[in-house]
Amino acid sequence: GQNIDQPTEMTATEGAIVQINCTYQTSGFNGLFWYQQHAGEAPTFLSYNVLDGLEEKGRFSSFLSRSKGYSYLLLKELQMKDSASYLCAVSNAGNMLTFGGGTRLMVKP
Amino acid sequence: ETGVTQSPTHLIKTRGQQVTLRCSSQSGHNTVSWYQQALGQGPQFIFQYYREEENGRGNFPPRFSGLQFPNYSSELNVNALELDDSALYLCASSKGGYADTQYFGPGTRLTVL
Numbered sequence: 001g002q003n004i005d006q007p008t009e010m011t012a013t014e015g016a017i018v019q020i021n022c023t024y025q026t027s028g029f030n031g032l033f034w035y036q037q038h039a040g041e042a043p044t045f046l047s048y049n050v051l052d053g054l055e056e057k058g059r060f061s062s063f064l065s066r067s068k069g070y071s072y073l074l075l076k077e078l079q080m081k082d083s084a085s086y087l088c089a090v091s092n093a094g095n096m097l098t099f100g101g102g103t104r105l106m107v108k109p
Numbered sequence: 110e111t112g113v114t115q116s117p118t119h120l121i122k123t124r125g126q127q128v129t130l131r132c133s134s135q136s137g138h139n140t141v142s143w144y145q146q147a148l149g150q151g152p153q154f155i156f157q158y159y160r161e162e163e164n165g166r167g168n169f170p171p172r173f174s175g176l177q178f179p180n181y182s183s184e185l186n187v188n189a190l191e192l193d194d195s196a197l198y199l200c201a202s203s204k205g206g207y208a209d210t211q212y213f214g215p216g217t218r219l220t221v222l
Binding site for chain 1: 142144149153157164167199201203207208209212213215216
């Protein structure tokens with residue numbers, strides 16, 4: 001079966017750093033994606049990890065440990081516009097995405 | 110902007126009716142995946158089309174069906190609508206390669222009354 005867990009909600013302060021965790025148990029693994037979704041909008045691609053380690057992209061970084069079934073998304077220098085839902089998704093055979101429930105991040109001044 | 114478009118933006122139907130949703134993929138992409146996203150939840154995979162053939166299906170009943178056309182645009186059809194079908198329907202296009210990034214369209218908000 002497929003199971004992807006991430007916290008439902010998080011709150012952080014503008015300018016701070018926040019880490020959003022994702023744990024997964026899936027029957028196949030071709031990599032892990034992070035998407036950002038603002039309310040009422042489409043998910044937009046943030047990052048992709050297939051090998052263990054950290055991928056850095058500007059203010060956003062994503063980490064993967066395949067042996068632990070664990071990933072996190074790190075957001076630095078938080079801005080108000082980062083208030084959104086963050087979706088963790090595992091790609092399996094055929095590149096079909098299984099998503100977690102999403103983490104709603106609220107950034108406060 | 111991903112270049113993936115969907116129509117219509119919003120739709121209201123009544124229980125038992127049928128609906129067709131449309132998706133145009135990004136230029137150069139030959140794979141379209143459809144997802145259902147209920148309010149407050151993550152998207153759930155419905156099915157995927159690769160070069161006009163169904164390439165995989167999630168845990169959805171047969172009344173959810175689809176098509177992909179030679180230009181790689183796609184349709185999602187839902188028959189015998191139920192109240193629980195109310196959701197945001199997202200399509201995503203990709204190049205069809207190994208774990209290729211999927212780019213999402215803006216979605217169609219379906220309300221079933």
